[in-house]
Amino acid sequence: MAVLANSASEGGRAEKPILSREPNRFAAALREAAFTGLVSFGLFLPLIGFETVTNIRDELILRTRWPLLAAFVFIAAGGRFFYSFALAPWLARRAQKPVKPAAAWRGHFKKWFVPFAIGFVIAYPVIVILVTGWGGALKWIDNFGIQILIYMMLGWGLNIVVGLAGLLDLGYVAFYAVGAYSYALLAKNFGLSFWVLLPLAGILSSFWGILLGFPVLRLRGDYLAIVTLAFGEIIRLIIINWTALTNGYAGIISIPRPSFFGIPFNANDNGFAARFGLEFSPLYRVIFLYYIILALGLLTCFVTVRLRRLPVGRAWEALREDQIACRSLGINTTNTKLTAFAMGAMFAGFAGSFFAAREAFISPESFTFIESATVLSIVVLGGMGSQIGVAIAAIVMIGGTEILRQLNFLKEIFGATFDPTQYRMLLFGLALVLIMIWRPRGLIATREPSVFLKKRKAISVDLVQEGRG
Amino acid sequence: MEYFVQQLINGITLGSIYGLIAIGYTMVFGIIGMVNFAHGDVFMVSAFIALITFLILTAWLGISSIVLALAIVLIVAMLFTSLVNWVIERVAYRPLRGSFRLAPLISAIGMSIFLSNFVQVTQGPRNKSIPPMVSGEFVLANHNNFPVTLSYKQLIIWGLTAVLLLAFWYLVAKTPLGRAQRACEQDQKMAALLGIDVDRTISMTFIIAAALAAVAGTMYLMYYGVVTFSDGFVPGVKAFTAAVLGGIGSLPGAVVGGLIIGLIETLWSAYFSIDYKDVAAFSILAITLIFLPQGLFGRPDVEKV
Structure with a gap:
C-alpha cells in the first residue's frame, strides 16, 4: 500500500496527516489538490493548451484548446483531492486490518484452473x-x-x-x-x-x-x-x-x-x-x-x-x-x-x-x-x-x-471524429507504468x-x- | 579535403546534440543505476514545447528579434521540460526505487511509449516543420568551387553547448548540489545518514537532465526545422550509445561519446551509405559493449559476491 500511496503523491510529502482530525485533513487535501492542479497546469499547458495545425498555405499555425486544458487540470486536481481526502485514509485503514487466511475455495480453484x-x-x-x-x-x-x-x-x-x-x-x-x-x-x-x-x-x-x-x-x-x-x-x-x-x-x-x-x-x-x-x-x-x-x-x-x-x-x-x-x-x-x-x-x-x-x-x-x-x-x-x-x-x-x-459507442459520446484505436498505445504505455507501480x-x-x-x-x-x- | 572538413563540421554539430542528451542518460544512470529509457522522448517533448513557444512568439506576439526569440524559447523549453521530467520521476520511477532491477526499466519503457503516443494524440501524427529560424553562414574556405561553410546555427549550437558544459561542470564540481549528487552516486544510504536529502538530489538530477535535453531539443528544432512524435527513439538510443561509449556515469565521457557518435554517423553517411547510418550507430553500441564495456572514461566494473 505504501507503494501505491507514494505513487500518486505528486504534491510534496503528502501522506502525513492521514489519521489526524477532520478539518485538518480537508484542508490538507485541498492544499494538495491545488498544488496538483498547478503542476498539471504547467505540465499540460504546452501540449494540450495549444495545438499545432497546418493551414491551407502549408504553414504551421497554433490553435488553443483552453476548455480541454481546464478539463485536464480539473480532473487532476479533483482526482488528487479524492485520493487524499477519501481514498488514502480508506487504504490506510484497510492496510491495518489483519490479513484473512486464504479461503478454502482457493485451493480448489488452483487445482482446477x-x-x-x-x-x-x-x-x-x-x-x-x-x-x-x-x-x-x-x-x-x-x-x-x-x-x-x-x-x-x-x-x-x-x-x-x-x-x-x-x-x-x-x-x-x-x-x-x-x-x-x-x-x-x-x-x-x-x-x-x-x-x-x-x-x-x-x-x-x-x-x-x-x-x-x-x-x-x-x-x-x-x-x-x-x-x-x-x-x-x-x-x-x-x-x-x-x-x-x-x-x-x-x-x-x-x-x-x-x-x-x-x-x-x-x-x-x-x-x-x-x-x-x-x-x-x-x-x-x-x-x-x-x-x-x-x-x-x-x-x-x-x-x-x-x-x-x-x-x-x-x-x-x-x-x-x-x-x-x-x-x-x-x-x-x-x-x-x-x-x-x-x-x-x-x-x-x-x-x-x-x-x-x-x-x-x-x-x-x-x-x-x-x-x-x-x-x-x-x-x-x-x-x-x-x-x-x-x-x-x-x-x-x-x-x-x-x-x-x-468501442464504437464512444463515438456517440465524444463525437464522430473520436477514434478509440488512436489511444491504444497511449493506454498501453500508461498501463505498463501503473501496473509496475501497483x-x-x-x-x-x-x-x-x-x-x-x-x-x-x-x-x-x-x-x-x-x-x- | 574540403568535403571532409565540411562533414567534420556537420558531425560536431550533430555530436553536440547527442552529447547533451547523453549527459542526461549518464547522470541518471550514475545516481540511480537505471537506464532512463524515456529520456529520448523527453527530448522529443522538449522539441515540441520549443516549437509551440516559437510559434507563440513569432505568430502571436510578433517578436522579430531572432536572438530574443531564441533565448525565450530556450528558457521556456528548459522550464517546462524540467517540470515534465520532475513529474515523470515522481510518478513513474520514485515508487519503484528499491524494487527489483527490471521494474524501473519497464516503467521507463512504458513512459517512453506513453510520451510519444501522447504527443501523437495531442499534436497529430504529421511532420511539424517551421521556416528556418536562423539563416546565413560563414564561408571558411573555397577551393575548387566547393565552399566549406559554417552556418550561424551550427555556430550557435557549438557555442551554446560549450557554455552549457562549462556551467554544468561548475555545477557538478563546485556547488553543494553537485557534491550531494556525487555523494548519492557513491552511497545513497551513507549520504542520507550525513544529512543529504537523497530524494531531492535525485529530483534535481532529473531536472538538470531534462534541462539539457531541452537545450538539445530546441537546437534540434532550430537545426532541422522539423519534428515529429517519433523523433525521440532513435536520437535517444544514439545518445545512450554515446553515454555507453564514453563510459556510463562519466560526464566528460558522455560529451566525447556524443561527438564520436555524431562524427561517425556523419562520415558514414557521407562516405558509405546513408541507408545504413543507423545500423552503424547501433553496431558501435554493440561493439563497444562487447569489447569495452566500461567505455572510454568509465571505471571497470568489479563483480563482487
Whole structure:
C-alpha cells in the first residue's frame, strides 16, 4: 500500500496527516489538490493548451484548446483531492486490518484452473460461434483468439530467456522477424509447404539466437538489454534496406497460406469447403489457424514446463539467482545462457512463421521495438517465470488493447471524429507504468519451486535474489 | 579535403546534440543505476514545447528579434521540460526505487511509449516543420568551387553547448548540489545518514537532465526545422550509445561519446551509405559493449559476491 500511496503523491510529502482530525485533513487535501492542479497546469499547458495545425498555405499555425486544458487540470486536481481526502485514509485503514487466511475455495480453484482453462481455449471457437453466430465469429476468433495466442506464445518463449534464465532481452522481435521472413521467402521462392518450413524457421531463428547471443551473453543486466535492443533494430534496418531480398518497406505480399493436409482453404472445387460438402466460408481457415497456434502455444508451454525439470532448466534458474555460485559449481554459464537464448529464439521463429502464414503479408512495420516491449511487458507483468501469469498478462494486455478497437459507442459520446484505436498505445504505455507501480513483481508473484526438500513450499519472488544476467 | 572538413563540421554539430542528451542518460544512470529509457522522448517533448513557444512568439506576439526569440524559447523549453521530467520521476520511477532491477526499466519503457503516443494524440501524427529560424553562414574556405561553410546555427549550437558544459561542470564540481549528487552516486544510504536529502538530489538530477535535453531539443528544432512524435527513439538510443561509449556515469565521457557518435554517423553517411547510418550507430553500441564495456572514461566494473 505504501507503494501505491507514494505513487500518486505528486504534491510534496503528502501522506502525513492521514489519521489526524477532520478539518485538518480537508484542508490538507485541498492544499494538495491545488498544488496538483498547478503542476498539471504547467505540465499540460504546452501540449494540450495549444495545438499545432497546418493551414491551407502549408504553414504551421497554433490553435488553443483552453476548455480541454481546464478539463485536464480539473480532473487532476479533483482526482488528487479524492485520493487524499477519501481514498488514502480508506487504504490506510484497510492496510491495518489483519490479513484473512486464504479461503478454502482457493485451493480448489488452483487445482482446477489449468484443466478448465485448456478446455476453454479448445472449445473457444465453438463457444464463439454459438454465442455470436456464424457471421460475427470471425472477428472474435481472429482478432481476439489468434492475436492473443500469438502473443501468449511469444510471451512463453521469452519467458525462457527472461523469466527462467534471467537474461533481459529487448530485441526478441528480431527472432520473430527472422522466422516470419524465413517462411515468407522460402515459401515464395521455393514453394515449400508450411509444415516443412515451420521447423526450418525455428532452426534458423535459433541459429540467429546463437549467433547474436555468443558475443553478448557475457554482458550483464542493463547492458545486455541494450545490446539486444540494438540487434533487434539492426535486423529491422537490414530488412528495410536490403530491398533486393526483402522488398523493403513495401513488404512481401501473397505469402502462401497453410493447407489442411494438402487441401487449400479457398472457394475452388478442390478447396476445403467443397471437399467436405460444406458451404464456403473464410471461417474454416481462421478456425484451422486458431488450432495451429493453440497447438504451438501449448507446445511451447509444455516444453518449458518439462525443461524446468531437466538439468538445463535447473541450471537456467540457478543462473538467474546467482551467476557466480553457478560458475563455481561447474556450470558452463555461456553454454547455459546460449541454450536459453536459442530456445527462446526458436519459439519466436515458430510464432513468426505462423504470423507470416496467417497474415499472408509481412513488412518491417510489424517488427518494431514496440513489439519487443509488448512481449517483454507481458512476461514481466505475468510475474517472470510463471506460465499462467504470462497467459493472463497476454489476455489482459492484448485483449485489452483489442477491445479498444471495438468501442464504437464512444463515438456517440465524444463525437464522430473520436477514434478509440488512436489511444491504444497511449493506454498501453500508461498501463505498463501503473501496473509496475501497483505490482512490480507481476500479477503472479509466487513461484512454485521445481526442486524441493521433503516439503513443497511456495517462495515469494521477494525472497529471491535478483540474478545478474 | 574540403568535403571532409565540411562533414567534420556537420558531425560536431550533430555530436553536440547527442552529447547533451547523453549527459542526461549518464547522470541518471550514475545516481540511480537505471537506464532512463524515456529520456529520448523527453527530448522529443522538449522539441515540441520549443516549437509551440516559437510559434507563440513569432505568430502571436510578433517578436522579430531572432536572438530574443531564441533565448525565450530556450528558457521556456528548459522550464517546462524540467517540470515534465520532475513529474515523470515522481510518478513513474520514485515508487519503484528499491524494487527489483527490471521494474524501473519497464516503467521507463512504458513512459517512453506513453510520451510519444501522447504527443501523437495531442499534436497529430504529421511532420511539424517551421521556416528556418536562423539563416546565413560563414564561408571558411573555397577551393575548387566547393565552399566549406559554417552556418550561424551550427555556430550557435557549438557555442551554446560549450557554455552549457562549462556551467554544468561548475555545477557538478563546485556547488553543494553537485557534491550531494556525487555523494548519492557513491552511497545513497551513507549520504542520507550525513544529512543529504537523497530524494531531492535525485529530483534535481532529473531536472538538470531534462534541462539539457531541452537545450538539445530546441537546437534540434532550430537545426532541422522539423519534428515529429517519433523523433525521440532513435536520437535517444544514439545518445545512450554515446553515454555507453564514453563510459556510463562519466560526464566528460558522455560529451566525447556524443561527438564520436555524431562524427561517425556523419562520415558514414557521407562516405558509405546513408541507408545504413543507423545500423552503424547501433553496431558501435554493440561493439563497444562487447569489447569495452566500461567505455572510454568509465571505471571497470568489479563483480563482487
